[in-house]
Amino acid sequence: MAPPFARLNVWRASCVAAIGILAVCAAWAGWHGKKRSNSVSFEAGHVDANRSSGHSEQPKPIALVVSGDTAGWLVPCGCTANQSGGLLRRATFLAEGRKSHEVVLADAGGAPGGASDYDRCKFDFILSGERLMGLSAHNLGGPELALGVAYLERLAQEQKAPLISANVRDRAGHLIAEPFRTVSAGGRRIALLGVVSPKFQTRETHIDDPKEAILTTLPLLKDCDVTVALAYLPEDELRQLAAALPEVDAIIGGPTGQSLPLERVGASLVGSATNKGKFLIELSLSAESGRPRLSGRTVEMTPQFANDADQERNLKSFYAELGKRDFSAVQTSFVQQAINRHSSDYTGAKSSSCPACHQEEFAAWLKSGHAHAWATLEKRGAHVDADCQRCHTTGFGVGGFESRVRSPGYVDVQCESCHGASGAHAKRPETKTLLVARDQCAGCHDHENSPEFEFAAYWAKVAHGETPSTKAKATQ
Ligand code: HEC
Ligand code: HEC
Ligand code: HEC
Ligand code: HEC
Numbered sequence: 001m002a003p004p005f006a007r008l009n010v011w012r013a014s015c016v017a018a019i020g021i022l023a024v025c026a027a028w029a030g031w032h033g034k035k036r037s038n039s040v041s042f043e044a045g046h047v048d049a050n051r052s053s054g055h056s057e058q059p060k061p062i063a064l065v066v067s068g069d070t071a072g073w074l075v076p077c078g079c080t081a082n083q084s085g086g087l088l089r090r091a092t093f094l095a096e097g098r099k100s101h102e103v104v105l106a107d108a109g110g111a112p113g114g115a116s117d118y119d120r121c122k123f124d125f126i127l128s129g130e131r132l133m134g135l136s137a138h139n140l141g142g143p144e145l146a147l148g149v150a151y152l153e154r155l156a157q158e159q160k161a162p163l164i165s166a167n168v169r170d171r172a173g174h175l176i177a178e179p180f181r182t183v184s185a186g187g188r189r190i191a192l193l194g195v196v197s198p199k200f201q202t203r204e205t206h207i208d209d210p211k212e213a214i215l216t217t218l219p220l221l222k223d224c225d226v227t228v229a230l231a232y233l234p235e236d237e238l239r240q241l242a243a244a245l246p247e248v249d250a251i252i253g254g255p256t257g258q259s260l261p262l263e264r265v266g267a268s269l270v271g272s273a274t275n276k277g278k279f280l281i282e283l284s285l286s287a288e289s290g291r292p293r294l295s296g297r298t299v300e301m302t303p304q305f306a307n308d309a310d311q312e313r314n315l316k317s318f319y320a321e322l323g324k325r326d327f328s329a330v331q332t333s334f335v336q337q338a339i340n341r342h343s344s345d346y347t348g349a350k351s352s353s354c355p356a357c358h359q360e361e362f363a364a365w366l367k368s369g370h371a372h373a374w375a376t377l378e379k380r381g382a383h384v385d386a387d388c389q390r391c392h393t394t395g396f397g398v399g400g401f402e403s404r405v406r407s408p409g410y411v412d413v414q415c416e417s418c419h420g421a422s423g424a425h426a427k428r429p430e431t432k433t434l435l436v437a438r439d440q441c442a443g444c445h446d447h448e449n450s451p452e453f454e455f456a457a458y459w460a461k462v463a464h465g466e467t468p469s470t471k472a473k474a475t476q
Contacts, residue, residue, distance in 0.1 A: 062186040062285040062292075063101040064228060065094060067130075068254035068273035071143070072113020074126055075315055076276075077388060078380070079449035082303060084278040087129040088315065089301040091308035093280070094133050101284075102186035105133055108254040108273050109141025109196065109232035114333025118386050120147060121325065125318040127161050132310045137181040139194030140165040141232030141254055149176050149204050164194040164230070167213035169206045176205070179217045182224055188285060188292060191224040193217050195241075196232040210237070211244050218247055225292055226285060228252065235260065235272070242270040249294050252281050262296050269294050277301065322384040326405045329397030332386040347423035348400050351414040354426065361415075364464035370413035383411075391444040395421065413444070 067090060076083035097103045107130060112123040123144075130138060138144075140163055144152060149170050155161040156177060166179035180193035195210035214229055221227060229251045231238055238253040238260075245251070246267035253260070253272040259279035262271035273281045280299045285292035329335050351371075355362035365371055373392040377383035383392075384404060393401035394414040399421055401410035416422055418441070420434025438455065445453035 059186050059287075060100065060102045061287055062104070062188055062190075063097055064104045064106065064190060064226075064283045064285070065097065066106050066108055066228075066230065066252045066273045066281040066283070067277055068108030068139075068141075068230070068232070068252070068281075069110040069256075069275060070107070070126060070277035071110060072119060072122055072126075072387065073276040073278075074122060074129065074318065077382075077449060079391075080451055083448075084301050084303075085276050086301060087126065087133075087277070088307040088311040089303070089305035090277070090280065091129070091133050091311045092305040093299065093301065095308065096305075097282075103134075104183050104185050104190055105130070105135050106192050106228070106230055107135060107138040108230040108252050109139040109194070110143050110254040111138070111141070111277075112143040112147060113387070114143070115146040115148075116327075116331055116333040117325075118322075118327045118332040120151070121321060121327075122318065122387075123147065124155075124159075125314060125321070127155065127159065128317075129311055129314045131161070132314060135162060136183045137162050137164045137192040137194065137230065139163075139196070139230035139232060139254075140168055140177055141196055142200030145196065145200050145202050145205060148202075152176060164192065165196060166193050166217045167195045167208040167210055169208065171204060171206075173206070179213075180221060182221065186285075188225040189223055190285075191221040191227045192230060193221075193227070194230045194232075197234060197237050199234070200232070210241055214241075214245060214248065226250075226294065228283070230254075238270060238272065239265055242266060242268045250283055250296075252283075259298050259300075261298060269296060271296065271298060273298075316381070319381050319384050322386075323404075326384075326403045327386055328403040328406060329386065329390075329401060332390070332397070334386060334390040335397030348395055348410065348416055348421045349423040349426045350394075350409050350416070351412075354415055354422075357426075357429065358465070361464040364462070365415065368462045370417070370462065373413045374411035391449065417444075 073085045075086040075088060094103055094105060111126045113119050127138065138161060140152065145168065152163060153176065156163045162181060163177040164179065164181055165175065165177040168176050170176050180191055183190045183192065193214060195213055196207060198207040198209065201207045210231065210233065218227070226249050227247070229245070229248045231241060231251050232254045233241060235253070235256045238251065238256065242251045242265035248268050250269040253270070254274055256272040256274050259274045260270070260272045262269055262281065264270070269283070271281045273279055278301055280301065281296060282299055283294050283296040285294060351362065351365065374383060377388050377392050382388045389401060389404070390396045392413065394410045394412065394417045395401055400416060401407050418435065418437040422433045424431045425433050438459070441453065441455060441458065444450070445458065
């Protein structure tokens with residue numbers, strides 16, 4: 001199932017399938033900061049993509065960049081090397097592009113990571129980060145709708161967030177956001193309209209059929225050169241919509257899991273900006289007069305894009321806000337409320353209560369990375385962030401770590417992360433510890449944060465308490 005492009009930074013949409021002979025895709029080589037010498041012409045206007053040639057009066061070519069499915073990923077966690085994604089890189093990519101192009105930015109929706117107090121706070125900062133990049137429109141996806149109509153209306157009114165949706169209505173039957181926005185860039189008018197799948201209907205919303213909603217909206221778009229629909233739809237619905245709507249030049253989706261390479265479906269270009277904001281879609285408008293044609297590609301936000309300074313400040317402000325609010329674990333979407341799997345016998349005891357009887361194990365733990373997992377976060381200022389705390393602490397939301405201020409004793413990955421709350425055991429050793437320790441690793445060492453994880457190799461680095469039975473088990 002490994003996606004063929006997992007290791008590719010960038011791959012061009014199959015231009016051939018997309019637009020036949022058009023060579024526009026290749027013109028984007030300049031976007032990477034790395035100067036490439038091959039200058040490629042646009043098919044019609046012969047606009048030189050290499051701007052250093054001195055023709056500065058020429059209008060810049062126009063690009064529309066679409067992000068989506070950010071899913072709370074303001075910044076990738078950095079748990080492992082080469083993680084993609086994050087607004088800090090997105091902004092650098094845009095800044096690079098703006099050197100040679102008129103760039104319009106839109107988001108296909110799916111930016112919040114959940115609907116908890118923590119997620120709302122984070123969404124505010126994702127939106128402010130997007131606005132620092134000059135966002136023109138942010139479509140309401142399923143995760144946005146889960147935040148509630150009143151909340152979204154407040155964002156649009158008080159913070160002037162450019163939210164759009166052509167098919168979400170409140171109980172009174174009114175659209176809850178502007179159905180579309182138009183943007184002028186480089187002498188062209190681009191219409192951006194937004195729809196979401198009826199699957200994401202909530203109790204306080206009604207979601208119209210996306211196709212009908214777009215057809216109703218199209219006549220309102222006067223004098224637009226290009227019409228792009230931002231569509232928070234699963235892949236099958238996205239394709240169906242594209243096939244049924246030749247009137248729309250491009251339909252860019254969000255939550256398709258892996259990113260879809262751009263392709264033509266009917267008369268429209270279809271793609272998705274997806275996977276925790278790791279993949280953006282970049283559409284370029286051809287330069288000839290008359291109705292411009294679109295081509296494009298998918299771009300992965302790899303570490304090759306440096307961190308943008310404004311976005312770094314935005315991240316710092318987010319951390320400052322988290323520091324002030326000190327959300328408890330249950331105010332996040334990382335634990336289900338009111339979990340109490342443990343009987344009162346199993347209260348936490350912290351690692352400091354173990355060395356009295358388990359000196360060697362304690363010494364081994366102290367040497368392991370687990371014993372300074374919190375310091376790792378502190379170094380980045382990320383210790384205030386529940387999205388990092390949940391794996392770099394002990395018993396997050398299940399009786400151990402509650403919040404930075406309220407439960408400072410449960411930072412780091414202590415003994416009880418793997419053995420379970422051991423208060424009773426520490427008092428009466430004949431009471432066994434709670435958990436099968438080796439089954440706990442995968443809860444934190446998951447595909448995203450520890451892609452190389454393999455029990456035997458990892459256990460070898462943190463091994464302790466090796467009774468013969470343990471050795472036998474661990475080598476199985
Ligand atoms: C799902 C669990 C999980 C979450 C969430 C998580 N981490 Fe991690 N983190 C890990 C694991 C597991 C490792 C060890 C990875 C490995 O060595 O394979 C790790 C390692 C790291 C490392 C590398 C440590 C080193 O010195 O090698 C950094 C830095 C880090 N995490 C920072 C963060 C930050 C910042 C966040 C929040 C944005 C975060 N982590 C969220 C589980 C998590
Ligand atoms: C008062 C002494 C004492 C303290 C304190 C203590 N233990 Fe133990 N522990 C023992 C003894 C004795 C055994 C062996 C029991 C056996 O073999 O049945 C044991 C066995 C274990 C085992 C293997 C058997 C089992 O229960 O799963 C684990 C794991 C363990 N301890 C973890 C811990 C942790 C974690 C702490 C600190 C929270 C801790 N112990 C604190 C005395 C202690
Ligand atoms: C509560 C979450 C959590 C659990 C459970 C967990 N880990 Fe980790 N692990 C981490 C984090 C976080 C780091 C990164 C620590 C750092 O350097 O900041 C890490 C790092 C490591 C490392 C690299 C650091 C080193 O000391 O070499 C190994 C190896 C490791 N874990 C093995 C395991 C194994 C084996 C298990 C299961 C028996 C396990 N971990 C269970 C969170 C966890
Ligand atoms: C990263 C997870 C992890 C952490 C943290 C951890 N252990 Fe363990 N521990 C294990 C695993 C896995 C085993 C092997 C037994 C098994 O497979 O269940 C083990 C085995 C043990 C044993 C021997 C159990 C037996 O059956 O012989 C003891 C005792 C023990 N640990 C105590 C501790 C103490 C004390 C600490 C903290 C100072 C600690 N452990 C921290 C995962 C962990």
